[in-house]
Amino acid sequence: MRKPIDRFEHGRLFIGEEGFNQTHLDALIKLNTVHDSAYFDIIPKGIKFKQFVGVLQVGELLLQIHPKADKDESDGEWKGVLLQMLKACGRLSAESAGEAQVKKQNLNLLEVYFEYFLREIEYLIHRGLVKQYRRESGNVKALKGKLEFAENIRHNHIHKECFYTTHQVYDTNHQLHQILAVALDIVGQFSRGSRLNDLWRRMTLSFPEVEHIKVTPKLLESVVFNRKTMPYKRAFELARLIILNYSPDINKGRENMIALLFNMNELWEEYVFVQLRKETLKPNSKYKDYSVSPQRSKSFWKGNSLQPDIVLEHKITKHKYVIDTKWKRPGFSASVEDLRQVYTYARFWDAKNVMLLYPGDSRNNKDDVFATKDLVSFADGDFSHKGYLRFVKVVEDGEVCEDLGEKVLDGFVI
Secondary structure, eight states: OOOOEEEETTOEEETTSTTOOHHHHHHHHHHHHHTTTOSEEEETTEEEEOSEEEEEEETTEEEEEEOOSOTTSOHHHHTTHHHHHHHHTTSSOHHHHHHHTOOTTSOOHHHHHHHHHHHHHHHHHHHOOOOEEEEEEEEESSOOSEEOHHHHHHHOSSOTTOEEEEEEEEESOSHHHHHHHHHHHHHHHHHTTSTTHHHHHHHHHHSOOOOOOOOOHHHHHHOOOOTTTGGGHHHHHHHHHHHHTBOTTGGGSSSOEEEEEEEHHHHHHHHHHHHHHHHHTOTTOTTTTEEEEESOOEEEETTEEEOOSEEEEETTTOOEEEEEEOOSOOSSSOOHHHHHHHHHHHHHHTEEEEEEEEESOGGGOEEEEOTTTTTSOOOTTOOOOEEEEEEEOOEETTEEOTTHHHHHHTTTOO
8 A cells, every 4th residue: 555645634635745636536525525525625626624533545545634733733743643532532442552553653543443343353253253043034954934835836846855934043144243244344445455454364264154234324223232242342333433434335436435534523522521530530639529521411492402511510519610622723812602602501500610621732721700790680699600711732742641631620620
């Protein structure tokens, strides 16, 4: 495979740069159209990326999109950040990332996830694959199950020794294995010539032959796990991620395509929540008396609701604090819309303090009391709300900051 193309979110890529040609552009435009133009904007002879980061592969072309909150910071510091954030959020196991031996300057997220999936398949094979009952119709030498008279006459008019029946079979050819087999086939298409090809071949030879099915999102949603199949949960989630990001409609052309992209707005929110929860769960933390909840919702008007990103609550005093995460760099101050949003959260949740949290330098931190008490008469028990504009450093020396949760909470909760 040729050398990957590296770009950062909100960056641009033009035809003629690093082997990127019109065929690749046409395939990416079709992919973007399928996903409601969410991934990037089309510009003359190129594309401009949005807030989605990850990896795209079109045939032999590998395009890696890295997160970067500040355009003035070094590119090298940000190239391994996505992998570290995914690990911290539990979307990728530390073990699989270690096995992949991914260098921070040479991130290939597809290989990391493919190896994660193949290792899960290997684990299931070594553990012993689950068998299930299923119904099967066909000719058998001995009468068992239900005899299908019409089919028996049609198929066995000469072969009187056979019976055409519908009967139960107990084997590995069931829906869960059929879904995993589809994902295994996709991984094989994109692993040829890579270091994973040998592992993929061994897993394919060890995996049982199953009926080929068409996997749809509705089918994936219908899968239910029981006590016997619970060990399949992680492999299934990875298979779903691979299948849903594969583009069969586009792949009718000459180039195979897969896109594994993550919305940085959502990932940043999830990462901050994980770091805050990690801080409050430390036995010796001064914030251990706080609970952290993501996406708590309250009815707002008719069928509409308000849903802040993160709500903290003191377990004894019940004082609440609201944090709204923003993966962007504001100008000299937050926008009026963002300030109105967090003030509304403060009123609805009776929160003493509310915060707009951005990636950046803490020297830009600001806080002030919302000046509403001077204009509106408060009822008994009402109190003023304080708003915080807080910036936290995401990356230091190429590593995500380990104490981000403590930095966010310091001076914010009382």
